[in-house]
Amino acid sequence: MFLELALTLATTLMTPVKPVQKQQSPKKQTIYVKESKEPCTGVAPMECLQIKGVKDTEWSNLYTNIEGFKYTPGYRYKLLVRVTPVKNPPADGSSIRYTLRKVLEKKKVNTTPEAGSPWAFIASKRWNLIKLGDSTLTQSGIWVEFDPVAKRFHGKGGCNRISGGYQTNGENITFTMAISTRMACMDENVMRRETEFLKRIGEHTYRYDVADQTLNFYENNQLVMIFGMQPKDLK
Structure with a gap:
């Protein structure tokens, strides 16, 4: 019996004690939030807030929300936030709150x-x-509207809702990362046309002009897309 107690005591003393991990405490940080969101891809295509620190020069995507913050496009914010590490975040979640x-x-x-x-x-x-x-298309079901304040466009690709960003420079327009919902359409021609259209407005630069009642896009001096004017309040 004494031998067993001695062995147990020796084993206990020889077993290394794991240090208690100190949990990181929240920190305060000042950040800027840009006046417009940008397309980004997390688990699925989405739109991300653009943030940067006081000393940063480049904006970066924020793939989560800022708790307690109500964002309004067209305004640039300077925020004091609490930054809290998230222990064991899910695969599709952020490691910071x-x-x-x-x-x-x-x-x-x-x-x-x-x-x-x-x-x-x-x-x-x-x-x-x-x-x-x-x-040449008749009743294509494809349309877009532009928001020059947020530098965003939205519309319909024939079957799915679409949106994305754009920038203008003189007579040129550059589309950035168009995204769409993922609803399947029974008409294969509609889906094929929608897919082609999304490729046309994904990371592409065109020269544009407005002639009479049309909005025209050119690539290598070739007219590649024509949009006809309609009232904006259509449902």
Whole structure:
């Protein structure tokens, strides 16, 4: 019996004791939130807030929300947030939790086009696709509307809802990361046309102009897409 107690005691003393891991405490941080979201891909295509630290020069995607923060497009924010590490986050979750402590600054960013400018006119209309490549379309069901404040577009690809970002530079427009819902359509021709259209507006730059009642896009001096003007309040 004494031998067994001695062996047990020796084994206990020889077993290394695991140090208690100190849990990281939340930290406070000041960040900026951009006036517009950008397309991004997490588990699925989505739109992400754009954030950066006080000393950062580049914006980065935030794949989660800031708890307690209500975002309004068109405003740039300076926020004081609490940053908390998330222990054992899920595979599709963030390892950091952001919680709003205080809105330090909320500033309106004036990106509205001047009255009478081409983009003031483009933004006031819905544009229905009537030509794609060499094909002339009737009742394509494909349309887009532009928001020059947020630099975003949205619309329908014929079967699915679509959206994305864009930037303009002189006579050029660059589309960025178009995303869509994933509803299957029974008509194969509609799906094929939608797929082609999404490729056309994904990470692509075109020269554009407005002629009479059409919005036209050119690539290598070739007319590749024509949109017809429609009222914007269509359902």
